Amino acid sequence: MLKINMKEIEALKTLLSSDVDLGKDEDILRHLKKRLTPTGKVELFIDGASNLQKKTAGLGGIFYRKGVELFTFAEFRPNLTNNEAEYGALIFGLEKAIELRLNQIDIYSDSELVVRQIMGQYKVKNERMAVLHKTAHDLLDEFEQWTMTHVRREKNTRADALSKEGIQIGS
Structure with a gap:
């Protein structure tokens, strides 16, 4: 930071x-x-979590540059499914990256669905998800260069913890 x-x-x-x-x-x-002045590429690890019984969700993410933590976020959102929270974390992270004037980003998520939809490998069938998908792509268009990669849950524990922290903010 x-x-x-x-x-x-x-x-x-x-x-x-x-x-x-x-x-x-x-x-x-x-x-x-x-x-x-932004220099070089950053990495963004994201995760979303939801508690359907309590109708709460959390968004979490971490920005790194060359292995050094730059910025983290843990945000509360009401009434989101887990997949919507995953998209929410992506969108929030992209908005922060734009705000921080970062123009090259490698994104990592443990949501295979979101990664494959963003990369065009899966179709987006749900109407609510289609809106989030479009928003994410509109934000990605702002970047000079970007990638998105699926990672195993074990490689995303920090973002997972931040997303759960986001749920707690609203409890």
Whole structure:
């Protein structure tokens, strides 16, 4: 996760104010710009979970760059099936990646259904899923390059834990 120190915050304030000579803050701003410029590919591991009895669902995900954790999320959503929660995690993760100005992404999910639907190997038959599928593809179109790969559940334990944490947020 990007952390901005006090000098960088002050430099941003200076930059955003009108008619100001950057002077002494120029080096700080150059360094900040370098830190904010997306470089290289990121990995996103996602998972969704649902509790149909309680009508709750959770979305979880982790962004990595070169093995270093950049950002995590655990979000609550009501009234979603497990497959809808899987799509929800994908959509939320893609929205975050766009917000963070990441333009190359490798996505990993333990939902074979979602991966195969996104990759065009399975048809989307359910109306609610079709809407989520279209939303995900619209977001994927924003990326310069992307891949999506199915992983075994054992390789996705962190995202799984975050999705279950998301359920707890709403309980």
